[in-house]
Amino acid sequence: MDPIVIVGGDAAGMSAAAKFKREHPDRDVVVLEKGEYVSYAACGMPYYVKGAVEEFDDLIQVTPEEFIEDRDIDLRLHHEVVAIDTDAHEVTAETPDGEVTLTYDQLLLGTGARAIEPPFEGMDLDGVHTLHSLDSAKAVHDLMEGNSLSAVGIVGGGYVGIEMAEAFAEHDVDVHLFEMLPHVLAPFGEMVSEKVEEHMREKGIDLHLDTAVDGFTGDSGRLTGVVVGDETVDVGLALVAVGVTPNAELADEAGIELGETGAIATDEHGRTSAEDVFAAGDCAEARHVVTGEPAYVPLALTANRAGRAIGQTMAGDETPVGDIAGTAVVKAFDLEVARTGIIDEAEARDAGFDPVSVTITGSSRAHYYPGAKPIHLTMVGDRDSKRVLGAAMVGREGVSKRIDTVAAALHTETTVGELEYFDLAYAPPFSPTWDPVLTTAKVLGGKLD
Amino acid sequence: MDPIVIVGGDAAGMSAAAKFKREHPDRDVVVLEKGEYVSYAACGMPYYVKGAVEEFDDLIQVTPEEFIEDRDIDLRLHHEVVAIDTDAHEVTAETPDGEVTLTYDQLLLGTGARAIEPPFEGMDLDGVHTLHSLDSAKAVHDLMEGNSLSAVGIVGGGYVGIEMAEAFAEHDVDVHLFEMLPHVLAPFGEMVSEKVEEHMREKGIDLHLDTAVDGFTGDSGRLTGVVVGDETVDVGLALVAVGVTPNAELADEAGIELGETGAIATDEHGRTSAEDVFAAGDCAEARHVVTGEPAYVPLALTANRAGRAIGQTMAGDETPVGDIAGTAVVKAFDLEVARTGIIDEAEARDAGFDPVSVTITGSSRAHYYPGAKPIHLTMVGDRDSKRVLGAAMVGREGVSKRIDTVAAALHTETTVGELEYFDLAYAPPFSPTWDPVLTTAKVLGGKLD
Numbered sequence: 001m002d003p004i005v006i007v008g009g010d011a012a013g014m015s016a017a018a019k020f021k022r023e024h025p026d027r028d029v030v031v032l033e034k035g036e037y038v039s040y041a042a043c044g045m046p047y048y049v050k051g052a053v054e055e056f057d058d059l060i061q062v063t064p065e066e067f068i069e070d071r072d073i074d075l076r077l078h079h080e081v082v083a084i085d086t087d088a089h090e091v092t093a094e095t096p097d098g099e100v101t102l103t104y105d106q107l108l109l110g111t112g113a114r115a116i117e118p119p120f121e122g123m124d125l126d127g128v129h130t131l132h133s134l135d136s137a138k139a140v141h142d143l144m145e146g147n148s149l150s151a152v153g154i155v156g157g158g159y160v161g162i163e164m165a166e167a168f169a170e171h172d173v174d175v176h177l178f179e180m181l182p183h184v185l186a187p188f189g190e191m192v193s194e195k196v197e198e199h200m201r202e203k204g205i206d207l208h209l210d211t212a213v214d215g216f217t218g219d220s221g222r223l224t225g226v227v228v229g230d231e232t233v234d235v236g237l238a239l240v241a242v243g244v245t246p247n248a249e250l251a252d253e254a255g256i257e258l259g260e261t262g263a264i265a266t267d268e269h270g271r272t273s274a275e276d277v278f279a280a281g282d283c284a285e286a287r288h289v290v291t292g293e294p295a296y297v298p299l300a301l302t303a304n305r306a307g308r309a310i311g312q313t314m315a316g317d318e319t320p321v322g323d324i325a326g327t328a329v330v331k332a333f334d335l336e337v338a339r340t341g342i343i344d345e346a347e348a349r350d351a352g353f354d355p356v357s358v359t360i361t362g363s364s365r366a367h368y369y370p371g372a373k374p375i376h377l378t379m380v381g382d383r384d385s386k387r388v389l390g391a392a393m394v395g396r397e398g399v400s401k402r403i404d405t406v407a408a409a410l411h412t413e414t415t416v417g418e419l420e421y422f423d424l425a426y427a428p429p430f431s432p433t434w435d436p437v438l439t440t441a442k443v444l445g446g447k448l449d
Numbered sequence: 450m451d452p453i454v455i456v457g458g459d460a461a462g463m464s465a466a467a468k469f470k471r472e473h474p475d476r477d478v479v480v481l482e483k484g485e486y487v488s489y490a491a492c493g494m495p496y497y498v499k500g501a502v503e504e505f506d507d508l509i510q511v512t513p514e515e516f517i518e519d520r521d522i523d524l525r526l527h528h529e530v531v532a533i534d535t536d537a538h539e540v541t542a543e544t545p546d547g548e549v550t551l552t553y554d555q556l557l558l559g560t561g562a563r564a565i566e567p568p569f570e571g572m573d574l575d576g577v578h579t580l581h582s583l584d585s586a587k588a589v590h591d592l593m594e595g596n597s598l599s600a601v602g603i604v605g606g607g608y609v610g611i612e613m614a615e616a617f618a619e620h621d622v623d624v625h626l627f628e629m630l631p632h633v634l635a636p637f638g639e640m641v642s643e644k645v646e647e648h649m650r651e652k653g654i655d656l657h658l659d660t661a662v663d664g665f666t667g668d669s670g671r672l673t674g675v676v677v678g679d680e681t682v683d684v685g686l687a688l689v690a691v692g693v694t695p696n697a698e699l700a701d702e703a704g705i706e707l708g709e710t711g712a713i714a715t716d717e718h719g720r721t722s723a724e725d726v727f728a729a730g731d732c733a734e735a736r737h738v739v740t741g742e743p744a745y746v747p748l749a750l751t752a753n754r755a756g757r758a759i760g761q762t763m764a765g766d767e768t769p770v771g772d773i774a775g776t777a778v779v780k781a782f783d784l785e786v787a788r789t790g791i792i793d794e795a796e797a798r799d800a801g802f803d804p805v806s807v808t809i810t811g812s813s814r815a816h817y818y819p820g821a822k823p824i825h826l827t828m829v830g831d832r833d834s835k836r837v838l839g840a841a842m843v844g845r846e847g848v849s850k851r852i853d854t855v856a857a858a859l860h861t862e863t864t865v866g867e868l869e870y871f872d873l874a875y876a877p878p879f880s881p882t883w884d885p886v887l888t889t890a891k892v893l894g895g896k897l898d
Contacts, residue, residue: 011882041815041817041877043815043875043876043877043882044815044817044818044877047817047818047877047878052818052819053817053818053819058817059817061816289872299875300875300882301872301873301875301882301883301887302872304882304883305869305870305883305887320870322870322872323870323872324872325871325872326872327872327873327874327875328874328875328876329874329875329876329879329880330876331876331878331879336879338874340872340874366490366492366493367510368490368493368496368502368507368508369493369496369501369502370501370502398849398850400847400874400876400878400879400880401847401850401851401853401854401874401879401880402850402853403874404850404851404853404854404871404873404874404884404886405850405853405854405856405857407854407871407872407873407874408854408857408858408861408863408871409857409861410872411863411867411870411871411872412857412858412861412863412867414857414860414861418860418861420754421754421769421771421772421860422774422853422856422857422860423738423750423751423771423772423773423774423775423776423789423856423859423860424750424776424853424856425776425777425778425787425789425849425850425852425853425856426492426748426749426750426776426777426778427492427777427778427779427780427849428490428492428493428496429496429780429849430778430780430785430849430850431778431849431850433460433492433749433750433753434750434753434754435853437853438750438754
C-alpha cells in the first residue's frame with residue numbers, strides 16, 4: 001500500500017505522523033520537510049532572544065533522529081514539495097539529489113505560514129529581520145548578544161511584536177515599536193490595548209501608534225533607520241512582525257480550494273476539496289466555534305490537535321479536528337493579556353449577533369489578601385440568544401487560565417446567565433468570592449435583559 | 450405589607466437583603482443577627498492568624514452601619530431568633546431588651562453552620578479553640594501574637610486544618626496535625642493528599658495520620674497536651690477543625706423539612722417545605738450539578754449567589770439559586786490544591802456512574818520556559834455517558850483557576866472527548882501547547898472507549 005505522505009514537519013505534520021504511526025506501526029509514513037528542523041517551538045523564539053530560554057536546542061521538542069529511529073517515521077529533511085497531482089495521488093519534491101516523486105495513499109498538507117514581508121523600501125538591508133524560523137531567531141539572538149546596539153525597531157504591534165519588545169528591552173537598548181493602527185493588540189480590544197500601551201510606556205518602550213512605516217534606510221547595505229514620512233528613527237536592527245500568511249500556494253496550484261481567508265479550506269475532519277488530501281495548522285482554515293464559519297487563526301494548539309485528529313482519521317477512526325475559539329494569551333512584560341471568542345462588536349454584528357459588552361475591574365485575590373491585583377475584563381454577549389460571545393482580560397496575575405473558563409463557555413454555547421452560576425474556585429489567595437468572570441457575567445446579564 | 454425577614458446577617462442573608470432592597474427600595478427588609486458582625490470574611494480568618502492580613506477590620510466586608518445607613522436595611526444585631534411559626538408567618542427573637550415577635554411576608558433562613566465540637570475530654574480547657582467566628586479568630590490570633598508557645602495542635606486535616614497549619618507555622622512553633630483518616634484533604638482524593646502531606650512534612654509539620662484524638666489534658670484548667678491513646682503530645686494551643694454542622698435546629702423545630710445531609714432541604718429556588726420560607730448558605734442543601742441530587746457543601750460562593758438569587762426571587766423575579774459542583778481550592782503552604790465534581794470512584798458508583806479515572810503529571814509552563822512546575826491532575830469520567838465527573842489537581846502554580854475549566858465542563862455536561870477539544874489558552878510562560886487539562890482529557894478519553 002502507498003504510504004501516508006505529509007508535507008511539512010512541524011506541529012500539524014509531526015502530530016499526524018506520530019498519531020498515525022501509533023495506530024498502524026506497520027504502515028509507512030513519509031514526512032517531507034524542506035528545512036532542517038522539525039517539531040520546534042516557534043512560540044519560544046522571543047524568549048530565546050530575550051535570554052530567558054538559554055539554549056537554542058531547548059526549542060527543539062523532538063529531534064529528527066528521534067522521529068526516524070524511535071518512532072520509525074520516514075522523515076526526509078531538505079525535501080521541498082513543489083507540485084501535487086491530486087488525480088495521480090503524487091507529490092514531487094526537490095531534494096539535494098534532484099527531484100523525487102512519491103505516490104500517496106493519503107496526503108496531509110502541513111505547510112505552515114510565513115511572516116508577511118511588506119513591500120517596504122530597504123527590506124533587504126542587513127539588519128532587517130522577520131521572525132518565522134529558528135534560523136531567523138538565531139540570527140536576531142546572536143545580533144543582540146554580539147552587538148552593542150543602541151536602538152532597535154519593531155514594525156507591528158501584534159503578539160509577536162509585544163513579546164519581542166520585552167525580549168529586546170532585556171538587552172538594554174532603546175526599543176521603538178511602530179503600529180499602523182491606533183492600538184497594539186487590536187484583536188484583544190481597546191480596553192486591553194490601552195492597558196498594555198500604558199504598561200509598555202512605563203517599561204520604557206517608545207510606542208509609535210497610528211504610524212505607517214514607509215521603509216528602512218541604510219548605509220553600505222546595512223540598516224541605519226526606520227523611515228516614517230519625513231522622519232527617520234535611528235535603529236541598528238529592525239524586526240518586521242506584521243502578521244503571517246498561509247503557505248497555500250502549493251495547494252492552490254494543485255487546484256485545491258482555498259477559503260476566503262486565503263488559507264486552505266477544510267471540512268470538520270480536515271479534508272480539503274481534493275480526495276484523500278487533508279490540511280492542518282497554519283496553512284489551513286478552521287471552524288470558529290462562535291460563528292460556525294471558517295476562520296484563520298494560526299496558533300500552536302490548533303495545529304497540534306488538528307494534526308493529531310487527522311492522523312487518527314487517516315488511520316481509519318474518523319475524528320473531527322475541533323473548532324477554534326480564537327483563544328490566546330500573551331505575556332506583555334509584567335502583564336498577562338488574554339482573549340477568546342468575538343470581542344469586536346462590529347465583527348459580532350457581521351456574524352449575525354446583536355452584541356452587548358461590559359467592562360469591569362475585578363481582583364485577582366480577596367480584597368484583603370496581600371498582593372491582590374486588578375483584573376480588567378471585557379465580556380461580550382448576544383442580546384438575542386443570550387450566549388457568551390467572547391471576552392478579553394488583562395492583569396498582573398490570574399489572567400492566563402481564567403480566560404479558559406470563558407473559552408469553555410463558548411464551546412458549550414453557554415448563556416451569560418448560565419455562566420454567572422458556574423461554581424468556580426474560591427479561596428482568598430486566588431480569587432474574590434465572586435470570581436471576576438462571574439461578576440462580569442452578572443453585570444453583562446443585567447444589560448442583556 | 451409585612452417586611453421581608455432574614456435570619457442571619459452573613460453571606461447568604463446580607464446578599465439577599467441587598468439584592469431585594471435594590472429591587473424594591475420602598476419595601477422593608479429586617480435582618481436579625483444574633484452576633485455583632487455581619488458580612489464578614491470567614492475564609493480570611495486563617496490569614497489573619499498567620500499575620501498576612503494585618504488588620505482585624507479588613508475581614509469585615511461591609512459594616513452594620515453601611516447596611517443600615519447607606520442601604521436602608523433594618524439590621525438588628527444581638528437578635529437571636531428562637532422560634533418560627535410558619536402558619537402565622539411569625540418569628541420570635543431574643544434581644545437584649547427581651548423577646549420580640551415579627552410577622553414576615555417572606556422569610557429567609559441564613560443561619561449558617563458552626564464548627565463541630567467533638568465529645569473530647571477537655572474541650573472546655575483554656576487554649577482549646579474552634580474557628581468559626583471572628584471572635585474565635587481574634588482569640589487565636591492574640592494567643593499566637595502574645596504568647597511564646599512552643600507547640601500547637603490541630604485536630605482535623607480538612608482545608609481549615611491545612612490553612613491553619615500554614616498560619617501557625619508562620620509563628621515559629623512546632624505544629625502537630627492530627628487526622629483520623631489515612632489522609633488529609635480526603636475530598637481531594639489520594640493523589641492530591643499524598644502530595645500535600647509530602648509538602649507539609651518538608652515544611653516541618655508533624656503529621657499524625659490515621660490517628661484518632663481522644664481528648665485534651667490540662668493543668669489548672671489550661672491546656673497542656675493532646676491525648677492519643679496512651680500518649681500525650683505537649684501543646685499550648687489546640688485548634689479543633691473537624692468540620693461544620695448546619696445550624697438547622699431552628700428550622701427543624703418549626704417543622705421545616707431537613708434533607709438527608711441534616712441541612713435544610715430546598716428546591717431550585719431555595720424554597721423550603723414551608724410556604725414563603727427560603728434557606729440559603731451554610732444551613733441549607735444545594736443541588737449537585739453532576740448527580741442532580743441534594744448535597745451539603747457549605748462554601749462562600751454558594752451562600753453568596755444563593756442569597757442574591759433568593760433576594761431576586763423574593764422581589765418577584767424567579768431566579769434559580771444555581772447548582773454546585775463542589776469546586777474548592779486551598780493554599781497549602783507553597784502548593785495550590787483544587788478539586789471539582791466527583792473524584793471518589795465509590796461516590797461516583799453510588800450516584801449511578803461507571804467511573805474511570807486517570808492521573809497525569811503536566812507542566813505549568815512550556816517545558817523550556819524558566820520556572821515551569823509540575824501539575825498533578827486526576828480526572829474522572831463516566832464510561833456510559835462519557836461525561837466528565839470531576840477532577841483534582843495540585844501544583845505550585847497555575848492550579849487555582851485551571852480547575853475552573855473542569856467546573857465549566859461539569860456545568861455543561863461536557864463529555865471527556867469534547868473537553869479534549871476545548872481551545873484553551875497557550876503561551877510558553879503560562880502553559881504547554883496542550884494544557885494539562887487537555888492532556889488529561891485525552892488520556893482519560895482513551896480509557897473510556
